[in-house]
Amino acid sequence: MANSAQLQRRIQTFSMAGILITGLLVAIATAFPIYRDARELATSAFIDDARAQARSASQYIGKATDIAGQIASRSGIRDEIDAYNRGKIDLAAVVNYLTPRLLDALKQSDHIVALTCLDRNGHRILELGLPIPSSLPLVSAATTPAIVGPLIIGDASVLLVSAPILSRDGQRVGTDILAFELIALEQVLKDAGRARPDTLQLLYNSVSGALMEIGHDARDGVTRVSQRPEQDFLARTTGGRTGIEPLEHEGGTKSLIAFSPLPEVPGWSFALVTPASTFDSPILSRIASPLLMITLLVLVGALLTSRAIRPIAAKVLEQSKQLSELSASLALAASVFEGSPQAVLILDGQRRILEVNEACYAITGFGLIELRGKTLCEALCLSDLDGNHCDVLWRQVADTGTWHGETILTRKDGGTFPAWHSVSAVRDAAGAPRHYITMFTDISDKRQAEDRIRHLAHHDALTGLPNRSLLADRLEHALDRARRGERKLALLFIDLDRFKHVNDSLGHPVGDRLLQEVARRLEATVRDQDTLARQGGDEFVVVIEDVAEAEDAARVAVKLLGALEVPIALDGHEIYVGGSIGISLFPNDGDSSDALLRCADSAMYEAKAQGRSTYRFYTAEQTRISRERFELEGGLRRAIERGELRLHYQPQASCADGRLCGAEALVRWQHPERGLVGPDRFIPLAEEIGLIAQIGEWVLNTACAQAQIWTRAGFPLRIAVNLSGQQVSRGKLHDIVGAALARSGLSPAQLELEITEGHVLARVEECIAELEQIKTLGVTLAIDDFGTGYSSLSYLKRLPIDRLKIDRSFVEGIPQDGDDVAIVATILSMASNLDLGVIAEGVENEGQLRHLVAAGCTEYQGYLLGRPMPADEFERWMQDNAQTLRDLRRG
Numbered sequence: 086m087a088n089s090a091q092l093q094r095r096i097q098t099f100s101m102a103g104i105l106i107t108g109l110l111v112a113i114a115t116a117f118p119i120y121r122d123a124r125e126l127a128t129s130a131f132i133d134d135a136r137a138q139a140r141s142a143s144q145y146i147g148k149a150t151d152i153a154g155q156i157a158s159r160s161g162i163r164d165e166i167d168a169y170n171r172g173k174i175d176l177a178a179v180v181n182y183l184t185p186r187l188l189d190a191l192k193q194s195d196h197i198v199a200l201t202c203l204d205r206n207g208h209r210i211l212e213l214g215l216p217i218p219s220s221l222p223l224v225s226a227a228t229t230p231a232i233v234g235p236l237i238i239g240d241a242s243v244l245l246v247s248a249p250i251l252s253r254d255g256q257r258v259g260t261d262i263l264a265f266e267l268i269a270l271e272q273v274l275k276d277a278g279r280a281r282p283d284t285l286q287l288l289y290n291s292v293s294g295a296l297m298e299i300g301h302d303a304r305d306g307v308t309r310v311s312q313r314p315e316q317d318f319l320a321r322t323t324g325g326r327t328g329i330e331p332l333e334h335e336g337g338t339k340s341l342i343a344f345s346p347l348p349e350v351p352g353w354s355f356a357l358v359t360p361a362s363t364f365d366s367p368i369l370s371r372i373a374s375p376l377l378m379i380t381l382l383v384l385v386g387a388l389l390t391s392r393a394i395r396p397i398a399a400k401v402l403e404q405s406k407q408l409s410e411l412s413a414s415l416a417l418a419a420s421v422f423e424g425s426p427q428a429v430l431i432l433d434g435q436r437r438i439l440e441v442n443e444a445c446y447a448i449t450g451f452g453l454i455e456l457r458g459k460t461l462c463e464a465l466c467l468s469d470l471d472g473n474h475c476d477v478l479w480r481q482v483a484d485t486g487t488w489h490g491e492t493i494l495t496r497k498d499g500g501t502f503p504a505w506h507s508v509s510a511v512r513d514a515a516g517a518p519r520h521y522i523t524m525f526t527d528i529s530d531k532r533q534a535e536d537r538i539r540h541l542a543h544h545d546a547l548t549g550l551p552n553r554s555l556l557a558d559r560l561e562h563a564l565d566r567a568r569r570g571e572r573k574l575a576l577l578f579i580d581l582d583r584f585k586h587v588n589d590s591l592g593h594p595v596g597d598r599l600l601q602e603v604a605r606r607l608e609a610t611v612r613d614q615d616t617l618a619r620q621g622g623d624e625f626v627v628v629i630e631d632v633a634e635a636e637d638a639a640r641v642a643v644k645l646l647g648a649l650e651v652p653i654a655l656d657g658h659e660i661y662v663g664g665s666i667g668i669s670l671f672p673n674d675g676d677s678s679d680a681l682l683r684c685a686d687s688a689m690y691e692a693k694a695q696g697r698s699t700y701r702f703y704t705a706e707q708t709r710i711s712r713e714r715f716e717l718e719g720g721l722r723r724a725i726e727r728g729e730l731r732l733h734y735q736p737q738a739s740c741a742d743g744r745l746c747g748a749e750a751l752v753r754w755q756h757p758e759r760g761l762v763g764p765d766r767f768i769p770l771a772e773e774i775g776l777i778a779q780i781g782e783w784v785l786n787t788a789c790a791q792a793q794i795w796t797r798a799g800f801p802l803r804i805a806v807n808l809s810g811q812q813v814s815r816g817k818l819h820d821i822v823g824a825a826l827a828r829s830g831l832s833p834a835q836l837e838l839e840i841t842e843g844h845v846l847a848r849v850e851e852c853i854a855e856l857e858q859i860k861t862l863g864v865t866l867a868i869d870d871f872g873t874g875y876s877s878l879s880y881l882k883r884l885p886i887d888r889l890k891i892d893r894s895f896v897e898g899i900p901q902d903g904d905d906v907a908i909v910a911t912i913l914s915m916a917s918n919l920d921l922g923v924i925a926e927g928v929e930n931e932g933q934l935r936h937l938v939a940a941g942c943t944e945y946q947g948y949l950l951g952r953p954m955p956a957d958e959f960e961r962w963m964q965d966n967a968q969t970l971r972d973l974r975r976g
Contacts, residue, residue, distance in 0.1 A: 131359070142288055147350070149246050167258040180210065188213065194265070199262075207260070232353075235267060241267075248261045344357075428444045436479070478490075489508070503529060504525040509521065549604070550625075573631075576671070577638065584622075615628060615630070632670070646699070663697060665697050674703045688703040690714065731755050735950075739943065750784060785821065792835055793831040803836075807841075819861075822862055868890060871890055890924050924944040926947060
């Protein structure tokens with residue numbers, strides 16, 4: 086109702102507005118001629134006023150010029166100045182002569198306020214009245230009077246007239262400068278301007294650029310000679326032209342200026358300036374009466390029209406309301422149709438396409454022109470996921486009025502896409518289908534996302550191979566097929582041999598790329614029907630079905646090992662990785678996936694124990710070894726907390742005289758059930774599970790503390806501690822060693838750190854940097870197991886080491902084995918050239934010792950000197966060798 090009343094008022098308003106506009110046009114048509122005539126009359130009168138006042142100003146200036154000429158033409162004054170110029174009389178004489186006569190001459194006019202007399206050179210002879218500034222250009226070479234001004238001298242607005250004094254023969258002998266006060270002119274102009282009280286009068290001299298203001302807008306309410314915006318306009322309009330022009334001032338105010346030149350006074354002009362509003366006011370008053378009458382007539386007409394149009398407006402309003410509701414309904418439908426992100430198609434009762442929206446074109450590429458008149462099946466090749474055509478769809482629509490489901494539709498480019506599709510029937514009053522509305526959405530992204538999620542759930546993200554979950558599923562299905570067909574199945578468990586070293590040395594990004602390349606090679610080696618999966622880390626599993634004999638699995642293992650033996654080039658490095666493979670067979674080694682994986686894993690560890698880069702079939706003995714390894718791993722993780730680790734100390738002595746030099750600290754594990762476990766059984770395990778750094782730090786702290794105890798007891802032994810490759814590679818060894826020395830109080834000179842030659846060769850540059858940093862602590866460094874890593878002077882001379890330890894494998898064969906003798910001699914020669922000490926380990930008999938002494942070896946250790954012993958037993962051993970200890974004290 087509110088909208089209806091508003092619409093009715095709007096109709097009445099528009100009707101009245103039409104009448105008012107018509108009246109306005111009539112008023113304009115009437116008022117415009119009146120306004121034009123009145124403006125022309127006012128403009129003409131304004132210009133005439135300016136022209137009349139210009140004549141008054143001209144008459145005044147002309148009169149002043151005449152007076153100046155009369156004064157300058159007096160013969161007595163002329164002759165006296167001429168005599169002065171010729172030097173016949175002096176200045177005092179001429180002044181005495183001129184003063185009374187010129188004063189008498191000034192009485193001719195009440196408006197002369199100053200007179201200055203100049204000689205022919207422009208020098209002042211006499212000044213009367215106000216002083217005329219010497220800076221003014223007073224002297225002219227002309228023989229006629231010249232006018233300067235208007236200008237201000239003192240507080241008076243004046244006009245300067247320069248009248249030449251001519252001799253009898255017409256030569257200029259001097260100049261009279263007269264200043265005429267402009268009060269009389271101002272009064273004349275003010276009287277003439279009383280009819281226009283808001284009008285400003287301007288007298289302008291274009292020669293000097295001076296402007297005199299007269300009237301209501303004159304500065305400080307008096308006449309001034311000044312600069313005004315109108316001055317620029319008058320400067321542009323000199324040239325004898327009379328006219329009227331509009332002016333716009335700063336601040337946006339507007340005015341009109343009427344201007345006229347002064348007759349017979351070249352370069353002078355006069356102007357009247359009046360505000361535009363003042364000028365227009367009498368003009369507008371002339372058209373006010375006709376406009377008022379027209380306005381009254383229009384208002385009466387509008388009122389009568391409003392009363393007459395009200396019932397008509399009510400009827401129009403009702404019709405408009407109905408049309409508005411229909412239009413809103415159509416607009417809503419159109420916006421839904423075009424704005425829907427789903428493709429929407431409208432079909433007629435014969436199922437032929439009538440309309441499609443923009444989304445249909447965006448999804449399929451088909452526009453309305455291409456689809457109109459076709460059935461849905463003809464246009465988009467409609468089929469469901471089972472390959473049936475749309476007959477089933479239309480049967481359901483006929484039965485229930487709707488259908489929805491997933492279909493495969495065709496694009497214009499020939500491609501297909503999955504769509505979520507719905508069809509609805511629009512029936513008439515009789516229930517017959519009048520139209521059909523079909524909508525569909527492209528669900529390709531949804532399907533791809535679902536496929537991607539399924540893939541990620543069952544595949545390794547790094548290599549793209551099946552993961553542990555998919556492996557378990559495929560292995561179960563393979564076992565089911567093998568059971569039904571009474572066939573064999575092989576499971577190969579692959580573990581890369583040197584992957585951890587690559588990861589530590591070159592970083593995880595290189596390690597990831599290495600795994601990707603390994604996966605690619607393994608995948609290229611196995612058959613399509615075999616399953617290759619990544620178990621985790623650097624472990625892979627291959628499931629081979631339909632294995633006739635165990636040798637078939639062995640041949641596959643050989644191919645896989647061959648693929649791994651080829652070096653891999655990454656970032657300028659040639660990486661040799663290799664692998665160890667464990668093989669288990671169904672049904673021989675187990676009837677379940679867990680059993681086969683466990684057996685293959687155990688066989689893989691056996692392959693590693695046999696030298697790596699090989700394969701092994703599962704045996705029952707491996708189960709025992711695997712179980713023992715598992716138990717050792719669990720116990721080792723708690724060994725440090727429970728205080729189960731022990732240090733044994735093996736003495737080291739001089740080859741020359743048998744003096745005790747030091748002791749090597751060797752770690753042992755006192756297992757609560759297995760007894761004393763040797764390092765060869767748990768140190769490799771500790772390195773594999775990441776405990777070696779923690780154990781190594783415990784060994785370092787314990788050995789330093791024990792050496793300091795012996796030092797305080799009077800036995801300052803050198804203590805040797807083995808470092809693992811992981812300890813050196815972590816980059817914190819300097820801080821750990823420094824902390825152990827500080828905590829124990831041991832002298833750095835008594836601590837010797839041993840690092841294996843194999844780790845040095847693998848990471849020469851990093852080891853050099855780390856060992857040089859450790860060397861700054863003052864400790865000594867030794868290379869352990871020297872000779873097993875193809876040593877050379879190229880790196881030995883760069884390492885900050887003090888001692889070499891000859892590996893026991895070279896000592897046990899001397900002096901009988903010629904190769905061992907040659908190797909030992911080479912090592913001793915190399916050490917001598919590099920000024921390094923040498924200690925031989927594994928010396929077990931006198932013959933070996935004698936050979937080492939003869940060859941120049943400096944120190945030795947081994948069972949011949951003493952076995953590794955606990956600290957208390959080592960103290961008793963030292964007491965039993967008191968003579969050696971006394972030699973040590975004297976040394």
